[in-house]
Amino acid sequence: MKVMFDRVALIGIGLIGSSISHGCRRGGLAGSIVGSARTPATVETAMRLGLIEQGFVTAAEAVEDADLVILCTPVGLCGPIAKEIARSLKPGAILTDVGSVKASIVKDVSPHVPQGVHFVPGHPIAGTEQSGPEAGFAELFDGRWCILTPEPHTDAAAVEKLKKFWEALGSKVEIMTPEHHDLVLAITSHVPHLIAYNIVNTAAHLERVTDSEVIKFSAGGFRDFTRIAASDPIMWRDVFLNNKEAVLDMLGRFTEDLTMLQRAIRFGDGETLHRLFTEARAIRRNIIQAGQDIAAPDFGRTKGPAPATPPSAKRK
Numbered sequence: 001m002k003v004m005f006d007r008v009a010l011i012g013i014g015l016i017g018s019s020i021s022h023g024c025r026r027g028g029l030a031g032s033i034v035g036s037a038r039t040p041a042t043v044e045t046a047m048r049l050g051l052i053e054q055g056f057v058t059a060a061e062a063v064e065d066a067d068l069v070i071l072c073t074p075v076g077l078c079g080p081i082a083k084e085i086a087r088s089l090k091p092g093a094i095l096t097d098v099g100s101v102k103a104s105i106v107k108d109v110s111p112h113v114p115q116g117v118h119f120v121p122g123h124p125i126a127g128t129e130q131s132g133p134e135a136g137f138a139e140l141f142d143g144r145w146c147i148l149t150p151e152p153h154t155d156a157a158a159v160e161k162l163k164k165f166w167e168a169l170g171s172k173v174e175i176m177t178p179e180h181h182d183l184v185l186a187i188t189s190h191v192p193h194l195i196a197y198n199i200v201n202t203a204a205h206l207e208r209v210t211d212s213e214v215i216k217f218s219a220g221g222f223r224d225f226t227r228i229a230a231s232d233p234i235m236w237r238d239v240f241l242n243n244k245e246a247v248l249d250m251l252g253r254f255t256e257d258l259t260m261l262q263r264a265i266r267f268g269d270g271e272t273l274h275r276l277f278t279e280a281r282a283i284r285r286n287i288i289q290a291g292q293d294i295a296a297p298d299f300g301r302t303k304g305p306a307p308a309t310p311p312s313a314k315r316k
C-alpha cells in the first residue's frame with residue numbers, strides 16, 4: 001500500500017499508540033513514525049521495539065513537521081496536550097485522537113486547534129485489558145469499528161483522508177456526533193466496565209467467602225469480569241469523569257432493570273426470568289453474526305493446563 005502520511009506523530013505510545021504503529025508498518029502507511037510519552041522508559045521501549053524512529057521528551061517537539069498527529073493518552077490529558085502542541089502543529093496537518101469519550105475531548109481540544117489544522121476526533125472500538133508499548137499488535141483494529149466525530153464545518157477532505165487511514169489499518173469507519181458516540185459507548189462499554197469493577201470489588205470485600213474460594217471457583221462467570229476489571233485504572237477514571245451524564249443516564253436504566261430481576265427472583269417469577277434471559281441470549285448471537293466475536297465456547301479461549309498448585313490466598 002502507498003504511504004498516506006509522510007510523518008506520523010504518536011503522543012502516548014501505549015496499547016493503542018503501539019497498535020497504530022504496528023498497523024502503519026504492516027500497511028506501509030507512514031513515511032516515518034515519531035512519538036513522545038510521559039516517561040523516558042516508554043519512549044526507550046518504543047524505540048527498541050521499532051515503534052518509532054525518533055522519540056521526544058515533549059509532545060510539542062514530537063508534532064513538529066508531522067502530517068498526522070494522534071493523541072493516544074488518557075482522555076483527561078488531550079486538552080492540556082493540545083494546548084502544549086498548538087504552536088508546533090504544521091499548517092494543513094490532521095490532528096486526531098483515540099479517546100474513549102468524544103464530547104469532552106471536542107470541548108477541551110477544539111479551542112487550541114490553530115487555523116489551517118484539521119481536528120477530526122476518533123475512537124477505535126478495539127482494545128484489550130493490557131497497557132503499554134509492548135501490548136500492541138497490528139491486528140487489533142482488523143474488522144473493528146472506528147468512530148469519527150468531526151464537526152459539520154471540518155474540512156471534508158481531511159475527514160475522508162483519516163477515514164481511509166483507519167480503513168487501511170483494518171477498521172470499518174462510521175461517522176456520528178460526539179454526543180451520540182458518548183451515549184452509545186456508555187451502554188456498550190462504559191457501564192459494562194463499571195459493573196465489572198464493582199462486582200470484582202464486591203467479591204473481594206465479601207467476608208463469608210474466602211479470597212481463595214473467589215479465585216478457585218472463578219470460572220463460574222466471575223473470571224470474565226476480572227478480565228475487564230484488569231483494564232487501566234487511569235484510563236477508566238478519565239472515561240467516567242468525562243462521560244458523566246450519559247453514564248448516569250444508562251446506570252439509571254440499568255438499575256431499574258436490575259430491580260425488575262430482583263423482584264422476579266424474590267417472588268419466584270420464573271416466567272419473567274426465562275423471558276428476559278432468552279432476550280439477552282439473542283443479543284450474543286447477533287454480535288457473532290455481526291463478526292464482532294466468535295462463537296467458540298468460553299470466548300474462544302484455548303484450554304491451558306490446570307495450575308499445578310492451588311493459589312495460596314489466606315483466609316479472611
Ligand code: NAP
Nearest residue numbers: 012013014015016037038039042073075099100127131132
Ligand atoms: P496506555 O496503554 O495506558 O498508554 C497511555 C500512553 O499515554 C502511555 O504511553 C503514557 O506514557 C502516555 N501518556 C500519559 N500521560 C502523558 C503525557 N502527559 N504526555 C504524553 N504521553 C502521556 O493506554 P491505551 O490503552 O493505549 O489508551 C490510550 C487512549 O486510547 C485512551 O484515551 C483510551 O480512552 C483510548 N482507548 C483505549 C482502548 C483500550 O481498550 N485500552 C480502546 C480504545 C480507545 P507512559 O507509558 O510514559 O506513562
